[in-house]
Amino acid sequence: MEAETKLVCEGCGRRVESCAFCDDGDCGDPICYRCLMVELRETVAQPHEHGG
Amino acid sequence: MEGEKADVPRAGKVARPDAPTCLPGERVAEVKTRVEAAGWDTCVVVNEQRVVFGILRPKQLEGDPERTAEEAMAPGPSTFRPHVVAADLGEYMVKHDLPNAPITTGDGVLVGVLLLEDAARLALDRHGEHEHGG
Numbered sequence: 726m727e728a729e730t731k732l733v734c735e736g737c738g739r740r741v742e743s744c745a746f747c748d749d750g751d752c753g754d755p756i757c758y759r760c761l762m763v764e765l766r767e768t769v770a771q772p773h774e775h776g777g
Numbered sequence: 778m779e780g781e782k783a784d785v786p787r788a789g790k791v792a793r794p795d796a797p798t799c800l801p802g803e804r805v806a807e808v809k810t811r812v813e814a815a816g817w818d819t820c821v822v823v824n825e826q827r828v829v830f831g832i833l834r835p836k837q838l839e840g841d842p843e844r845t846a847e848e849a850m851a852p853g854p855s856t857f858r859p860h861v862v863a864a865d866l867g868e869y870m871v872k873h874d875l876p877n878a879p880i881t882t883g884d885g886v887l888v889g890v891l892l893l894e895d896a897a898r899l900a901l902d903r904h905g906e907h908e909h910g911g
Contacts, residue, residue: 744873746873747873747875748851752873764869766865767861
């Protein structure tokens with residue numbers, strides 16, 4: 726059975742088990758790892774594979 | 778574009794390199810004594826190569842003193858790379874009420890610990906510059 730994921734990333738809406746920034750499973754402003762990496766400019770969002 | 782942020786303080790430069798560390802097998806009692814003597818309330822659990830395994834924050838340090846650091850630690854804490862803009866991290870640390878954040882190399886080796894007070898000050902300074910057109 727898939728683990729319950731009650732948090733939703735504030736950036737993309739993806740469901741996450743805990744906040745990628747503070748590791749808190751009850752975080753009020755959860756963010757997923759992918760959005761966090763973009764926010765901290767560790768990486769850039771990739772364009773759509775069919776152009777962009 | 779290149780060099781645009783060359784003078785912006787980075788997490789690796791702002792992080793405190795003297796943050797307390799301990800090995801996984803050390804007892805929490807000894808670690809806590811050492812951490813408090815150094816004026817800290819957090820200890821990063823590392824191996825001999827200083828690769829981060831976990832972190833002991835006040836909640837863990839106040840637990841069973843007979844446990845080992847490995848048993849008590851919060852494993853696999855979020856870590857951040859040295860090149861990240863410290864003020865960016867500061868804004869997140871304030872928002873998430875995170876008192877400190879380990880800064881590591883891409884291989885997981887501890888560079889230092891970024892304190893909320895240091896990072897938040899840089900975030901506030903940046904806001905001040907924007908407001909004054911800087």
